[in-house]
Amino acid sequence: xxxxxxxxxxxxxxxxxxxxxxxxxxxxxxxxxxxxxxxxxxxxxxxxxxxxxxxxxxxxxxxxxxxxxxxxxxxxxxxxxxxxxxxxxxxxxxxxxxxxxxxxxxxxxxxxxxxxxxxxxxxxxxxxxxxxxxxxxxxxxxxxxxxxxxxxxxxxxxxxxxxxxxxxxxxxxxxxxxxxxxxxxxxxxxxxxxxxxxxxxxxxxxxxxxxxxxxxxxxxxxxxxxxxxxxxxxxxxxxxxxxxxxxxxxxxxxxxxxxxxxxxxxxxxxxxxxxxxxxxxxxxxxxxxxxxxxxxxxxxxxxxxxxxxxxxxxxxxxxxxxxxxxxxxxxxxxxxxxxxxxxxxxxxxxxxxxxxxxxxxxxxxxxxxxxxxxxxxxxxxxxxxxxxxxxxxxxxxxxxxxxxxxxxxxxxxxxxxxxxxxxxxxxxxxxxxxxxxxxxxxxxxxxxxxxxxxxxxxxxxxxxxxxxxxxxxxx
Numbered sequence: 322x323x324x325x326x327x328x329x330x331x332x333x334x335x336x337x338x339x340x341x342x343x344x345x346x347x348x349x350x351x352x353x354x355x356x357x358x359x360x361x362x363x364x365x366x367x368x369x370x371x372x373x374x375x376x377x378x379x380x381x382x383x384x385x386x387x388x389x390x391x392x393x394x395x396x397x398x399x400x401x402x403x404x405x406x407x408x409x410x411x412x413x414x415x416x417x418x419x420x421x422x423x424x425x426x427x428x429x430x431x432x433x434x435x436x437x438x439x440x441x442x443x444x445x446x447x448x449x450x451x452x453x454x455x456x457x458x459x460x461x462x463x464x465x466x467x468x469x470x471x472x473x474x475x476x477x478x479x480x481x482x483x484x485x486x487x488x489x490x491x492x493x494x495x496x497x498x499x500x501x502x503x504x505x506x507x508x509x510x511x512x513x514x515x516x517x518x519x520x521x522x523x524x525x526x527x528x529x530x531x532x533x534x535x536x537x538x539x540x541x542x543x544x545x546x547x548x549x550x551x552x553x554x555x556x557x558x559x560x561x562x563x564x565x566x567x568x569x570x571x572x573x574x575x576x577x578x579x580x581x582x583x584x585x586x587x588x589x590x591x592x593x594x595x596x597x598x599x600x601x602x603x604x605x606x607x608x609x610x611x612x613x614x615x616x617x618x619x620x621x622x623x624x625x626x627x628x629x630x631x632x633x634x635x636x637x638x639x640x641x642x643x644x645x646x647x648x649x650x651x652x653x654x655x656x657x658x659x660x661x662x663x664x665x666x667x668x669x670x671x672x673x674x675x676x677x678x679x680x681x682x683x684x685x686x687x688x689x690x691x692x693x694x695x696x697x698x699x700x701x702x703x704x705x706x707x708x709x710x711x712x713x714x715x716x717x718x719x720x721x722x723x724x725x726x727x728x729x730x731x732x733x734x735x736x737x738x739x740x741x742x743x744x745x746x747x748x749x750x751x752x753x754x755x756x757x758x759x760x761x762x763x764x765x766x767x768x769x770x771x772x773x774x775x776x777x778x779x780x781x782x783x784x785x786x787x788x789x790x791x792x793x794x795x796x
Contacts, residue, residue, distance in 0.1 A: 327660070328620075328651045328735050329353040329627040330644055331388065331594060334370045335361070335635025344377045346641045347634065351648035353732045354386040356510075356629065359497050360395060361475065371504050384728035384739050386507040388537065391494040393512030394487035398445065399427030401474040407450065408469045415443075415462040425461065428478060432487075434462050436480060442467075446476040447564040447598070448572075479568045489519035495526050502532040507729045510537040510560055515544035517551030524555075535730060537594065540582060541565035553585060558592035558733070560629070567597075583623045587711050588668045592733050595620040596629035600646060604637040609646060617650050622660065624713065626735040662715040663688050669711070677708060677785040684773050684789060685712045691791070694766055695719055697756070698786075699744050699776030703731045705786045710734045719764055721756075721776075740764070746780040748790065760794050770794045 332352040338344060344355070355374050357367050371387055378385040400420045407413060416434065418427035434457045437443070443452040443464060451468040489511065501509055511523050520536055527533050535557035538545070541564070545552060553559065561582050567575045579595060586593035599617050600609045620628050628647060634640040654660050663685050665678075672678040684696060697719045698706045706720035714736060721742040722728045728739035742759060745752040756774070760766045774790040 327655055328625060329733055330647050331356050331596075331627050331629040331733075332634040332640070332644055333358060333629070333631045334374075335632075337636050337638070337640050338634055339370065339373075341373050341377050343640065344373055345381065347644050348377060348381055348383055348385055350641055350644040351651075352385070352634075352644050354388055354507075354627065356388045356390055356631075357506075358390050358631075358635070359493070360390075360392040360397065364497070364500055368500075368504060371506070384725065384732045384741070386729040386732045387504075388508040388510055389497065389501045389504075389506045390510040390539075391497055391512055392491070393489055393494060393539075394491060395512055396428065396430040396433070396478040396480065398472065398474060398476050398478055399429055401427075401472070404474070405472045406469070407466050407472055409466055411466045411469065412455070413452070413464055413466060415464065416460065426472070430478070433480075434458070434460050437462055442481065444479040444481070444568045445472060446470070448479070448568045477565070479565060481569050487513075488522075489513050489515060490522045490526065494523075498523065498526045498534075499530050501534055502527065502530050505726070506534055507726070508537050508558070508733065509534045510539050511556075512539045512562075513542055513565070514538045514540065514552055514556075515542050516548045517555045520552060520555040537592070540578075541569065543570050546570070546578065549582070549585065553589050553591060556591065558594065558626075559586045560594040560596055562596055564597040579620070580623050583620075583625055584666070587624050588666050588672075590672070590708050590711055592626045592707070593624070594627040594629050594733075595625045597631060599628055599630060600633050600643050603639050603643045603646065604632045607639050607642055609643075614646070614650055617647055618654060621651055621654055626710070627733055660713060662713050665712050674708075674785060677705060680775070680786045680789060681705065681708050681712065684709065684775060685714060687773060687789075687791070688715055692771055693791075694770040694772055695764070696773045696775065697721060697760070697764075697792075699774070699778075700727065700731075701777075701780065703727045703734070703739075705775065706731055706737045706739075707734045710736050721759075744776075746778060748774075748778050748788065753792070757795060761796065766794050768794055768796050 330352050331354045332347050333356040414425045415428050416425045417431050421427050437454050441454040450470045452464040453467050455463045537558040537560050538552050538556035539560045539562040541562040561579050563575050583593050600613050602609050630643050633643040695716050699721050706718050709718050718737045720731050720737050720739045721744050725741050728741050731737045731739040772792050774792050777784050
Protein backbone atom coordinates (compact mmCIF):
# COMPACT_ATOMS: atom_id res chain seq x y z
CA UNK A 322 0.00 0.00 0.00
CA UNK A 323 1.16 3.53 -0.70
CA UNK A 324 2.15 5.10 2.58
CA UNK A 325 1.49 8.56 3.97
CA UNK A 326 3.23 9.92 7.04
CA UNK A 327 0.22 12.19 7.69
CA UNK A 328 2.12 15.42 8.09
CA UNK A 329 4.57 16.13 5.26
CA UNK A 330 8.30 16.71 5.72
CA UNK A 331 10.28 19.33 3.80
CA UNK A 332 14.06 18.82 3.58
CA UNK A 333 16.41 21.64 2.57
CA UNK A 334 18.97 20.76 -0.09
CA UNK A 335 22.63 21.51 0.54
CA UNK A 336 26.13 20.01 0.66
CA UNK A 337 25.14 17.34 3.19
CA UNK A 338 22.63 15.70 0.82
CA UNK A 339 23.92 16.74 -2.58
CA UNK A 340 23.95 13.25 -4.12
CA UNK A 341 21.23 11.07 -5.61
CA UNK A 342 22.01 8.41 -3.01
CA UNK A 343 21.35 10.81 -0.10
CA UNK A 344 18.20 12.21 -1.71
CA UNK A 345 16.93 8.66 -2.17
CA UNK A 346 17.59 7.91 1.50
CA UNK A 347 15.65 11.01 2.55
CA UNK A 348 12.65 10.16 0.35
CA UNK A 349 12.57 6.61 1.72
CA UNK A 350 12.82 8.05 5.24
CA UNK A 351 9.77 10.27 4.74
CA UNK A 352 10.73 13.50 2.92
CA UNK A 353 7.91 14.71 0.63
CA UNK A 354 9.40 17.96 -0.60
CA UNK A 355 12.85 19.45 -1.11
CA UNK A 356 13.61 23.13 -0.50
CA UNK A 357 16.12 25.02 -2.63
CA UNK A 358 17.50 28.05 -0.78
CA UNK A 359 18.39 30.69 -3.39
CA UNK A 360 20.42 32.60 -0.77
CA UNK A 361 23.24 30.11 -1.18
CA UNK A 362 25.05 28.57 -4.17
CA UNK A 363 24.52 29.43 -7.86
CA UNK A 364 21.59 28.93 -10.25
CA UNK A 365 23.59 26.22 -12.01
CA UNK A 366 24.08 24.33 -8.75
CA UNK A 367 20.40 24.72 -7.88
CA UNK A 368 19.35 23.36 -11.27
CA UNK A 369 21.65 20.37 -10.76
CA UNK A 370 20.07 19.67 -7.36
CA UNK A 371 16.53 19.93 -8.77
CA UNK A 372 17.45 17.54 -11.58
CA UNK A 373 18.74 15.05 -9.01
CA UNK A 374 15.46 15.22 -7.07
CA UNK A 375 13.48 14.66 -10.27
CA UNK A 376 15.70 11.73 -11.30
CA UNK A 377 15.41 10.01 -7.92
CA UNK A 378 11.65 10.61 -7.73
CA UNK A 379 11.25 9.02 -11.16
CA UNK A 380 13.35 6.03 -10.09
CA UNK A 381 11.30 5.53 -6.93
CA UNK A 382 7.99 6.34 -8.67
CA UNK A 383 7.19 9.07 -6.16
CA UNK A 384 6.00 12.65 -6.59
CA UNK A 385 8.61 14.53 -4.58
CA UNK A 386 7.98 18.26 -4.86
CA UNK A 387 10.46 21.15 -5.09
CA UNK A 388 10.11 24.47 -3.24
CA UNK A 389 12.28 27.36 -4.41
CA UNK A 390 12.84 29.77 -1.52
CA UNK A 391 13.50 33.29 -2.76
CA UNK A 392 16.03 35.30 -0.75
CA UNK A 393 14.00 38.51 -0.76
CA UNK A 394 15.55 41.50 1.01
CA UNK A 395 17.44 39.21 3.37
CA UNK A 396 20.52 40.93 4.76
CA UNK A 397 23.55 38.71 5.14
CA UNK A 398 27.13 38.91 6.26
CA UNK A 399 29.46 38.81 3.25
CA UNK A 400 32.30 36.39 2.55
CA UNK A 401 34.78 35.94 5.41
CA UNK A 402 38.30 34.57 5.16
CA UNK A 403 37.35 32.23 8.00
CA UNK A 404 34.72 32.14 10.78
CA UNK A 405 35.30 34.97 13.27
CA UNK A 406 35.03 34.62 17.03
CA UNK A 407 33.53 37.87 18.31
CA UNK A 408 33.63 38.37 22.05
CA UNK A 409 31.41 40.17 24.53
CA UNK A 410 32.20 43.92 24.91
CA UNK A 411 34.43 43.84 21.81
CA UNK A 412 34.06 46.80 19.41
CA UNK A 413 33.60 45.78 15.78
CA UNK A 414 33.03 47.58 12.46
CA UNK A 415 30.50 46.71 9.76
CA UNK A 416 30.35 48.05 6.22
CA UNK A 417 28.60 47.37 2.93
CA UNK A 418 30.98 45.09 1.00
CA UNK A 419 31.19 41.65 -0.57
CA UNK A 420 34.33 40.44 1.17
CA UNK A 421 36.18 40.99 4.42
CA UNK A 422 38.96 43.59 4.41
CA UNK A 423 40.99 45.53 7.00
CA UNK A 424 39.18 43.88 9.91
CA UNK A 425 35.78 45.20 8.80
CA UNK A 426 32.89 42.72 8.70
CA UNK A 427 31.22 42.90 5.25
CA UNK A 428 27.43 43.18 4.91
CA UNK A 429 25.56 42.76 1.61
CA UNK A 430 23.01 45.51 2.41
CA UNK A 431 23.85 48.87 0.88
CA UNK A 432 21.88 50.81 3.48
CA UNK A 433 23.43 49.21 6.54
CA UNK A 434 25.23 52.38 7.72
CA UNK A 435 22.37 54.72 6.78
CA UNK A 436 19.41 52.91 8.34
CA UNK A 437 20.75 52.38 11.86
CA UNK A 438 21.10 54.84 14.71
CA UNK A 439 23.03 54.81 17.97
CA UNK A 440 21.67 52.26 20.48
CA UNK A 441 19.92 50.21 17.78
CA UNK A 442 20.26 46.44 18.06
CA UNK A 443 21.77 44.28 15.31
CA UNK A 444 21.25 40.51 15.41
CA UNK A 445 23.34 37.92 13.57
CA UNK A 446 22.74 34.25 12.75
CA UNK A 447 19.07 34.04 13.80
CA UNK A 448 19.74 36.10 16.92
CA UNK A 449 22.56 33.97 18.31
CA UNK A 450 24.84 37.02 18.24
CA UNK A 451 23.76 40.50 19.33
CA UNK A 452 25.36 43.91 18.71
CA UNK A 453 24.50 47.42 19.90
CA UNK A 454 25.22 50.33 17.59
CA UNK A 455 27.60 52.92 19.04
CA UNK A 456 27.71 55.21 16.02
CA UNK A 457 27.52 55.39 12.23
CA UNK A 458 29.06 57.85 9.77
CA UNK A 459 26.88 56.78 6.82
CA UNK A 460 29.54 54.38 5.57
CA UNK A 461 30.73 52.35 8.56
CA UNK A 462 28.85 51.13 11.62
CA UNK A 463 30.69 50.90 14.94
CA UNK A 464 29.04 48.44 17.31
CA UNK A 465 29.62 46.78 20.66
CA UNK A 466 29.20 43.04 21.06
CA UNK A 467 26.46 42.29 23.61
CA UNK A 468 26.31 38.55 22.98
CA UNK A 469 29.26 36.98 21.24
CA UNK A 470 29.97 33.74 19.43
CA UNK A 471 31.31 32.32 16.18
CA UNK A 472 30.29 34.34 13.13
CA UNK A 473 30.28 32.32 9.91
CA UNK A 474 30.15 33.61 6.31
CA UNK A 475 26.76 34.42 4.74
CA UNK A 476 24.85 34.29 8.01
CA UNK A 477 21.71 36.40 8.28
CA UNK A 478 21.65 39.88 9.80
CA UNK A 479 18.54 41.53 11.27
CA UNK A 480 17.81 45.20 11.87
CA UNK A 481 14.40 45.10 13.59
CA UNK A 482 12.20 47.95 12.39
CA UNK A 483 14.91 49.45 10.17
CA UNK A 484 14.29 47.92 6.72
CA UNK A 485 10.83 49.20 5.76
CA UNK A 486 12.17 50.77 2.56
CA UNK A 487 13.34 47.41 1.19
CA UNK A 488 11.16 45.83 -1.52
CA UNK A 489 9.95 42.29 -0.84
CA UNK A 490 10.79 41.40 -4.47
CA UNK A 491 14.39 42.04 -5.48
CA UNK A 492 15.95 41.90 -8.95
CA UNK A 493 17.57 38.60 -7.90
CA UNK A 494 14.15 37.24 -6.95
CA UNK A 495 12.70 38.18 -10.33
CA UNK A 496 15.56 36.37 -12.07
CA UNK A 497 14.90 33.30 -9.93
CA UNK A 498 11.15 33.46 -10.65
CA UNK A 499 12.02 33.24 -14.35
CA UNK A 500 14.28 30.27 -13.70
CA UNK A 501 11.68 28.61 -11.47
CA UNK A 502 9.21 28.63 -14.36
CA UNK A 503 11.86 27.16 -16.67
CA UNK A 504 12.70 24.47 -14.10
CA UNK A 505 9.02 23.58 -13.44
CA UNK A 506 9.38 24.20 -9.73
CA UNK A 507 6.27 23.24 -7.74
CA UNK A 508 6.15 26.09 -5.18
CA UNK A 509 7.85 29.45 -4.63
CA UNK A 510 8.44 30.76 -1.10
CA UNK A 511 8.31 34.55 -0.92
CA UNK A 512 10.52 35.93 1.87
CA UNK A 513 9.81 38.90 4.16
CA UNK A 514 6.24 39.40 2.96
CA UNK A 515 4.68 42.46 4.58
CA UNK A 516 1.43 43.08 2.67
CA UNK A 517 -0.85 41.49 0.11
CA UNK A 518 0.74 43.82 -2.42
CA UNK A 519 3.98 41.83 -2.12
CA UNK A 520 2.11 38.69 -3.27
CA UNK A 521 0.65 40.59 -6.21
CA UNK A 522 4.13 41.76 -7.25
CA UNK A 523 5.34 38.17 -7.36
CA UNK A 524 2.31 37.14 -9.39
CA UNK A 525 2.91 40.01 -11.81
CA UNK A 526 6.53 38.90 -12.24
CA UNK A 527 5.33 35.40 -13.14
CA UNK A 528 2.78 36.81 -15.58
CA UNK A 529 5.60 38.62 -17.38
CA UNK A 530 7.20 35.25 -18.09
CA UNK A 531 3.93 33.55 -19.03
CA UNK A 532 3.42 31.11 -16.17
CA UNK A 533 2.30 30.57 -12.61
CA UNK A 534 3.69 28.71 -9.60
CA UNK A 535 1.83 28.55 -6.26
CA UNK A 536 3.21 31.08 -3.76
CA UNK A 537 4.05 30.30 -0.14
CA UNK A 538 4.13 33.52 1.91
CA UNK A 539 6.86 33.42 4.56
CA UNK A 540 5.68 35.20 7.68
CA UNK A 541 8.72 36.72 9.40
CA UNK A 542 7.92 40.42 9.83
CA UNK A 543 5.53 42.12 12.29
CA UNK A 544 3.89 43.95 9.37
CA UNK A 545 2.88 40.57 7.91
CA UNK A 546 0.98 39.77 11.09
CA UNK A 547 -0.86 43.10 10.88
CA UNK A 548 -1.78 42.43 7.24
CA UNK A 549 -2.29 38.68 7.45
CA UNK A 550 -5.95 38.79 6.37
CA UNK A 551 -4.94 40.25 3.00
CA UNK A 552 -1.90 37.99 2.63
CA UNK A 553 -3.80 34.75 3.28
CA UNK A 554 -6.39 35.59 0.62
CA UNK A 555 -3.76 36.13 -2.08
CA UNK A 556 -1.13 33.51 -1.22
CA UNK A 557 -1.47 29.78 -1.94
CA UNK A 558 0.15 28.82 1.33
CA UNK A 559 1.98 30.11 4.40
CA UNK A 560 5.28 29.36 6.09
CA UNK A 561 5.85 30.24 9.74
CA UNK A 562 9.51 31.28 9.35
CA UNK A 563 10.35 31.32 13.03
CA UNK A 564 14.01 32.38 12.76
CA UNK A 565 13.60 35.93 11.54
CA UNK A 566 10.10 36.17 13.04
CA UNK A 567 11.48 35.43 16.51
CA UNK A 568 14.01 38.23 16.17
CA UNK A 569 11.52 40.74 14.81
CA UNK A 570 8.74 40.18 17.39
CA UNK A 571 10.78 38.49 20.18
CA UNK A 572 11.00 34.75 20.80
CA UNK A 573 8.39 34.45 23.57
CA UNK A 574 5.62 35.62 21.19
CA UNK A 575 6.33 33.05 18.48
CA UNK A 576 4.36 30.05 19.91
CA UNK A 577 1.08 31.98 20.08
CA UNK A 578 1.65 33.48 16.63
CA UNK A 579 2.44 30.05 15.21
CA UNK A 580 -0.84 28.62 16.53
CA UNK A 581 -2.79 31.56 15.12
CA UNK A 582 -1.22 31.24 11.66
CA UNK A 583 -1.84 27.49 11.50
CA UNK A 584 -5.47 27.94 12.52
CA UNK A 585 -6.13 30.76 10.05
CA UNK A 586 -4.40 28.93 7.18
CA UNK A 587 -6.50 25.83 7.76
CA UNK A 588 -9.69 27.89 7.85
CA UNK A 589 -8.78 29.40 4.46
CA UNK A 590 -7.80 26.04 2.91
CA UNK A 591 -4.17 27.10 2.48
CA UNK A 592 -1.17 24.83 3.04
CA UNK A 593 0.83 25.73 6.14
CA UNK A 594 4.49 24.91 6.83
CA UNK A 595 6.27 25.35 10.18
CA UNK A 596 9.99 25.99 9.80
CA UNK A 597 13.30 26.84 11.50
CA UNK A 598 15.26 25.10 14.25
CA UNK A 599 12.81 22.23 14.61
CA UNK A 600 15.58 19.69 15.26
CA UNK A 601 18.50 22.13 15.41
CA UNK A 602 20.54 19.92 17.73
CA UNK A 603 20.70 17.27 14.99
CA UNK A 604 22.98 19.48 12.91
CA UNK A 605 25.74 18.26 15.22
CA UNK A 606 24.20 15.47 17.32
CA UNK A 607 22.50 12.17 16.32
CA UNK A 608 19.50 12.72 18.62
CA UNK A 609 17.37 15.81 19.30
CA UNK A 610 16.51 17.38 22.63
CA UNK A 611 13.21 16.50 24.29
CA UNK A 612 12.14 20.11 23.78
CA UNK A 613 12.70 19.78 20.02
CA UNK A 614 10.67 16.59 19.72
CA UNK A 615 7.87 18.31 21.66
CA UNK A 616 8.11 21.31 19.33
CA UNK A 617 7.70 19.08 16.26
CA UNK A 618 4.82 17.21 17.87
CA UNK A 619 2.99 20.41 18.80
CA UNK A 620 3.24 21.75 15.25
CA UNK A 621 1.64 18.52 14.04
CA UNK A 622 -1.06 18.61 16.73
CA UNK A 623 -1.83 22.25 15.95
CA UNK A 624 -2.62 21.23 12.35
CA UNK A 625 0.43 22.05 10.21
CA UNK A 626 0.46 20.45 6.77
CA UNK A 627 4.25 20.26 6.73
CA UNK A 628 7.25 20.63 9.00
CA UNK A 629 10.57 21.77 7.59
CA UNK A 630 14.21 20.94 8.18
CA UNK A 631 16.79 23.60 7.26
CA UNK A 632 20.39 23.26 8.42
CA UNK A 633 19.57 19.79 9.74
CA UNK A 634 19.55 18.40 6.18
CA UNK A 635 21.44 21.05 4.18
CA UNK A 636 24.67 21.08 6.21
CA UNK A 637 24.01 18.79 9.18
CA UNK A 638 25.88 15.62 10.09
CA UNK A 639 22.71 13.55 10.45
CA UNK A 640 20.27 14.52 7.66
CA UNK A 641 18.70 11.08 7.20
CA UNK A 642 18.34 10.60 10.94
CA UNK A 643 16.61 14.00 11.23
CA UNK A 644 13.98 13.04 8.62
CA UNK A 645 13.49 9.65 10.26
CA UNK A 646 13.02 11.36 13.63
CA UNK A 647 10.28 13.61 12.26
CA UNK A 648 8.58 10.59 10.69
CA UNK A 649 8.74 8.66 13.98
CA UNK A 650 7.27 11.59 15.93
CA UNK A 651 4.35 11.82 13.50
CA UNK A 652 3.75 8.06 13.52
CA UNK A 653 3.88 7.95 17.31
CA UNK A 654 1.21 10.62 17.59
CA UNK A 655 -1.03 8.59 15.26
CA UNK A 656 -0.40 5.33 17.12
CA UNK A 657 -1.32 6.91 20.43
CA UNK A 658 -4.55 8.42 19.12
CA UNK A 659 -3.62 11.95 20.11
CA UNK A 660 -4.43 13.68 16.81
CA UNK A 661 -7.99 14.93 16.47
CA UNK A 662 -9.40 13.54 13.24
CA UNK A 663 -12.53 14.27 11.16
CA UNK A 664 -13.01 17.83 12.33
CA UNK A 665 -13.45 21.17 10.55
CA UNK A 666 -13.17 24.45 12.40
CA UNK A 667 -16.53 26.09 12.99
CA UNK A 668 -15.18 29.19 11.31
CA UNK A 669 -15.12 27.27 8.02
CA UNK A 670 -18.91 27.46 7.94
CA UNK A 671 -18.34 30.79 6.19
CA UNK A 672 -15.97 29.18 3.65
CA UNK A 673 -16.41 30.92 0.30
CA UNK A 674 -16.99 27.75 -1.78
CA UNK A 675 -20.15 26.55 -0.03
CA UNK A 676 -20.88 23.64 -2.37
CA UNK A 677 -17.40 22.13 -2.18
CA UNK A 678 -17.32 22.54 1.59
CA UNK A 679 -20.74 20.92 2.01
CA UNK A 680 -19.61 17.93 -0.06
CA UNK A 681 -16.43 17.57 2.00
CA UNK A 682 -18.37 17.88 5.26
CA UNK A 683 -20.64 15.06 4.10
CA UNK A 684 -17.66 12.80 3.39
CA UNK A 685 -16.07 13.56 6.74
CA UNK A 686 -19.38 12.73 8.45
CA UNK A 687 -19.45 9.40 6.61
CA UNK A 688 -16.06 8.53 8.10
CA UNK A 689 -17.54 8.86 11.58
CA UNK A 690 -20.45 6.56 10.81
CA UNK A 691 -19.23 3.91 8.37
CA UNK A 692 -16.21 1.52 8.24
CA UNK A 693 -14.54 3.38 5.38
CA UNK A 694 -10.89 2.62 4.55
CA UNK A 695 -10.04 5.51 2.21
CA UNK A 696 -11.29 8.50 0.24
CA UNK A 697 -10.45 8.34 -3.46
CA UNK A 698 -10.75 11.72 -5.17
CA UNK A 699 -10.65 12.19 -8.92
CA UNK A 700 -9.08 15.63 -9.34
CA UNK A 701 -7.72 17.95 -12.02
CA UNK A 702 -6.30 20.75 -9.88
CA UNK A 703 -6.16 19.20 -6.39
CA UNK A 704 -8.78 21.48 -4.85
CA UNK A 705 -11.04 18.89 -3.22
CA UNK A 706 -8.27 16.66 -1.78
CA UNK A 707 -6.64 19.76 -0.27
CA UNK A 708 -9.96 20.84 1.27
CA UNK A 709 -10.60 17.34 2.63
CA UNK A 710 -7.14 17.31 4.21
CA UNK A 711 -8.07 20.28 6.41
CA UNK A 712 -10.40 18.00 8.41
CA UNK A 713 -7.45 15.68 9.23
CA UNK A 714 -9.45 12.61 8.10
CA UNK A 715 -8.99 9.28 9.88
CA UNK A 716 -8.32 7.54 6.55
CA UNK A 717 -5.89 8.39 3.73
CA UNK A 718 -6.98 10.59 0.81
CA UNK A 719 -5.83 9.11 -2.50
CA UNK A 720 -5.85 11.93 -5.06
CA UNK A 721 -6.07 10.57 -8.60
CA UNK A 722 -4.42 13.24 -10.74
CA UNK A 723 -4.16 13.42 -14.49
CA UNK A 724 -1.06 15.63 -14.29
CA UNK A 725 2.18 14.86 -12.45
CA UNK A 726 2.56 18.57 -11.59
CA UNK A 727 -0.67 18.36 -9.55
CA UNK A 728 0.64 15.19 -7.89
CA UNK A 729 3.75 17.04 -6.77
CA UNK A 730 1.83 20.04 -5.46
CA UNK A 731 -0.55 17.80 -3.48
CA UNK A 732 2.45 16.11 -1.89
CA UNK A 733 2.60 19.12 0.44
CA UNK A 734 -0.96 18.54 1.73
CA UNK A 735 -1.30 16.59 4.94
CA UNK A 736 -2.80 13.08 4.65
CA UNK A 737 -3.01 13.31 0.85
CA UNK A 738 -1.35 10.56 -1.22
CA UNK A 739 -1.15 11.68 -4.87
CA UNK A 740 -1.47 9.05 -7.60
CA UNK A 741 -0.84 9.75 -11.28
CA UNK A 742 -3.87 8.21 -13.03
CA UNK A 743 -5.53 9.16 -16.33
CA UNK A 744 -9.08 8.47 -15.19
CA UNK A 745 -12.16 8.30 -17.36
CA UNK A 746 -14.37 11.36 -16.98
CA UNK A 747 -17.48 9.28 -16.30
CA UNK A 748 -19.02 6.89 -13.80
CA UNK A 749 -19.73 3.68 -15.70
CA UNK A 750 -19.10 -0.07 -15.44
CA UNK A 751 -15.83 0.42 -17.30
CA UNK A 752 -14.55 3.28 -15.12
CA UNK A 753 -15.53 1.44 -11.92
CA UNK A 754 -13.78 -1.73 -13.12
CA UNK A 755 -10.63 0.25 -13.89
CA UNK A 756 -10.55 2.03 -10.54
CA UNK A 757 -11.10 -1.32 -8.80
CA UNK A 758 -7.92 -2.63 -10.44
CA UNK A 759 -6.02 0.45 -9.31
CA UNK A 760 -7.33 0.15 -5.75
CA UNK A 761 -6.37 -3.51 -5.45
CA UNK A 762 -3.03 -3.47 -7.25
CA UNK A 763 -1.57 -0.05 -6.47
CA UNK A 764 -3.31 1.25 -3.35
CA UNK A 765 -3.20 -2.07 -1.53
CA UNK A 766 -6.80 -2.10 -0.34
CA UNK A 767 -8.66 -5.41 -0.15
CA UNK A 768 -11.71 -7.03 -1.68
CA UNK A 769 -14.76 -5.95 0.34
CA UNK A 770 -13.22 -2.73 1.69
CA UNK A 771 -15.51 0.28 1.59
CA UNK A 772 -14.19 3.53 0.09
CA UNK A 773 -15.60 6.91 -0.89
CA UNK A 774 -15.27 7.92 -4.53
CA UNK A 775 -15.62 11.63 -5.26
CA UNK A 776 -15.00 14.07 -8.09
CA UNK A 777 -16.66 15.98 -10.95
CA UNK A 778 -18.63 13.96 -13.52
CA UNK A 779 -18.96 14.89 -16.27
CA UNK A 780 -15.87 17.06 -15.99
CA UNK A 781 -16.58 20.72 -16.70
CA UNK A 782 -13.72 23.24 -16.16
CA UNK A 783 -14.40 25.40 -13.12
CA UNK A 784 -17.13 23.17 -11.69
CA UNK A 785 -16.72 21.94 -8.15
CA UNK A 786 -17.06 18.36 -6.85
CA UNK A 787 -20.55 17.09 -7.70
CA UNK A 788 -20.67 13.43 -6.69
CA UNK A 789 -19.98 11.16 -3.74
CA UNK A 790 -20.21 7.40 -4.17
CA UNK A 791 -19.95 4.81 -1.41
CA UNK A 792 -18.13 1.98 -3.13
CA UNK A 793 -17.29 -1.56 -2.07
CA UNK A 794 -14.02 -2.75 -3.58
CA UNK A 795 -14.44 -5.94 -5.63
CA UNK A 796 -12.26 -8.09 -7.82
